[in-house]
Amino acid sequence: MVRVILPHHLRNLAQLGPEIAVNVESPVSVSRILGSIEQAYPVLRGTIRDHGTLKRRPFLRFFACGEDISLDSPDAELPETISNGSEPFLVVGAIAGG
Amino acid sequence: MSGVRVLVGTKKGAFICTADGDRKNWKIEGPHFGGWEMYHLKGSPVDPNRIYASQSSGWFGQIVQRSDDGGKTWSPPGSAPEDLASVDGFPQGESNKFVYEGIAGTHRWYDGTPHPWEFKRVWHLEPSLTDPDTVFAGVEDAALFKSTDAGRTWTELSGLRTHTTGADWQPGAGGMCLHTILIDPKAPDRMWVAISAAGCFRTDDGGKTWKPTNKGLISNFMPKPDAEVGHCVHRIALHHTRPDTLFMQKHWDVMRSDDGGDNWVEVSGNLPSDFGFPIDVHAHEPETVYVVPIKSDSEHYVPEGKLRVYRSKTGGGEWEALTNGLPQENCYANVLRDAMAVDTLDECGIYFGTTSGQVYVSPDGGDHWQPIGEHFPSVLSVEVQTLA
Numbered sequence: 137m138v139r140v141i142l143p144h145h146l147r148n149l150a151q152l153g154p155e156i157a158v159n160v161e162s163p164v165s166v167s168r169i170l171g172s173i174e175q176a177y178p179v180l181r182g183t184i185r186d187h188g189t190l191k192r193r194p195f196l197r198f199f200a201c202g203e204d205i206s207l208d209s210p211d212a213e214l215p216e217t218i219s220n221g222s223e224p225f226l227v228v229g230a231i232a233g234g
Numbered sequence: 235m236s237g238v239r240v241l242v243g244t245k246k247g248a249f250i251c252t253a254d255g256d257r258k259n260w261k262i263e264g265p266h267f268g269g270w271e272m273y274h275l276k277g278s279p280v281d282p283n284r285i286y287a288s289q290s291s292g293w294f295g296q297i298v299q300r301s302d303d304g305g306k307t308w309s310p311p312g313s314a315p316e317d318l319a320s321v322d323g324f325p326q327g328e329s330n331k332f333v334y335e336g337i338a339g340t341h342r343w344y345d346g347t348p349h350p351w352e353f354k355r356v357w358h359l360e361p362s363l364t365d366p367d368t369v370f371a372g373v374e375d376a377a378l379f380k381s382t383d384a385g386r387t388w389t390e391l392s393g394l395r396t397h398t399t400g401a402d403w404q405p406g407a408g409g410m411c412l413h414t415i416l417i418d419p420k421a422p423d424r425m426w427v428a429i430s431a432a433g434c435f436r437t438d439d440g441g442k443t444w445k446p447t448n449k450g451l452i453s454n455f456m457p458k459p460d461a462e463v464g465h466c467v468h469r470i471a472l473h474h475t476r477p478d479t480l481f482m483q484k485h486w487d488v489m490r491s492d493d494g495g496d497n498w499v500e501v502s503g504n505l506p507s508d509f510g511f512p513i514d515v516h517a518h519e520p521e522t523v524y525v526v527p528i529k530s531d532s533e534h535y536v537p538e539g540k541l542r543v544y545r546s547k548t549g550g551g552e553w554e555a556l557t558n559g560l561p562q563e564n565c566y567a568n569v570l571r572d573a574m575a576v577d578t579l580d581e582c583g584i585y586f587g588t589t590s591g592q593v594y595v596s597p598d599g600g601d602h603w604q605p606i607g608e609h610f611p612s613v614l615s616v617e618v619q620t621l622a
Contacts, residue, residue: 143293143294144269145269145270145291145293145294146294148268149294149297149310174327178312178313178327179297179310179313179327180327181327181328181330181331182295182296182327182330182331183294183295183297183330184294186295187328187330187331187333188333193293193294193295195292195293196293196294229293229294230293
């Protein structure tokens with residue numbers, strides 16, 4: 137299971153607790169994690185990545201193992217600590233708005 | 235006893251305010267969707283318990299919410315347990331999927347260059363007058379979408395955006411939004427929409443084809459002030475018994491048409507400023523119209539620090555200030571285009587909300603005002619449902 141921490145508003149939208157765990161096929165990648173999240177919680181479709189292009193929404197960032205991986209290929213394999221659940225995958229809302 | 239339910243959309247959530255027919259004592263519930271921008275909420279005229287809401291965020295995009303119990307509970311259409319899987323087993327979750335039909339192409343950007351059409355948010359939801367499952371959505375970048383399954387899925391009525399003038403449409407300061415949708419109560423295939431800053435358009439065939447209806451509008455900021463399109467129409471309104479008569483608050487100028495929008499004449503008359511956003515019509519008096527003038531296009535607040543609704547009982551031209559119960563000093567609020575509404579009780583109630591967070595009601599057609607709430611977040615929209 138992959139552990140995922142979502143921003144406050146998305147947790148509220150999908151009525152989730154502070155952390156979720158989703159089944160993700162190997163090799164684990166950002167696109168596969170997001171696909172699993174959207175399958176389990178359809179209300180989140182279109183809120184993290186665009187419906188059609190599947191591009192990350194501009195004000196969201198992805199973090200794994202303390203690294204900002206937002207600009208990496210969404211199909212790149214993530215570290216084992218993410219795929220085995222030792223470390224959570226983070227979706228973070230950018231600090232913006234003043 | 236009859237009553238009213240006021241649906242308030244704000245920059246930080248939605249509120250539902252209810253009162254009996256006296257409209258003096260209010261119960262306020264909310265915030266619903268706290269922290270989200272609630273551009274618009276509107277109930278079905280056929281089934282008042284069916285309410286649609288547009289929820290959006292710069293971070294997470296667009297969400298459509300629906301209530302089937304008068305706003306007590308909400309869910310994004312298509313996310314109920316029975317809706318979770320389609321025939322092929324993949325979840326639906328498409329109530330926020332607004333995809334332009336075909337290749338979207340470009341419109342004109344602020345600097346005059348071509349700019350790709352990009353969906354940003356739903357500004358306005360207009361439920362059908364006859365079917366609670368049918369609802370229209372006016373979106374930014376300007377387009378009209380329709381759902382016939384209670385908001386689960388949306389299809390663009392692309393005849394509007396692909397009109398021959400579409401490539402020349404340009405955003406106003408608030409974005410290129412389709413913000414007003416009017417349905418002719420006598421001929422449901424006839425509808426009007428208004429777009430900032432493209433103008434007013436009418437369909438006579440249920441949205442397949444559209445024609446610009448801007449003749450008579452003069453916009454001095456344009457190279458050709460009387461051009462067919464390019465006008466920054468802020469809001470249009472009609473009375474249900476006289477759908478050929480339309481009233482318009484434009485970027486500057488208050489206008490009226492008596493031929494379904496084919497021709498417009500200015501009725502700004504003695505208003506202290508003819509710049510503003512909302513305009514609405516009394517529920518029982520088709521020639522009684524309300525506006526809230528603000529100082530100018532660069533100073534979006536009421537003139538002289540006085541919050542004044544202006545009423546014309548002559549269909550425009552002659553206006554009177556309505557001030558009883560409204561702040562008359564040190565007020566610098568604005569009222570946005572979707573933030574005024576009227577109820578249909580015997581004595582028509584008028585409602586509006588301000589960018590400073592006040593929502594006011596006048597239970598007597600504008601003669602006396604009282605606050606429903608004075609400390610909401612900045613108000614984006616106000617709608618009212620008259621309950622039996």
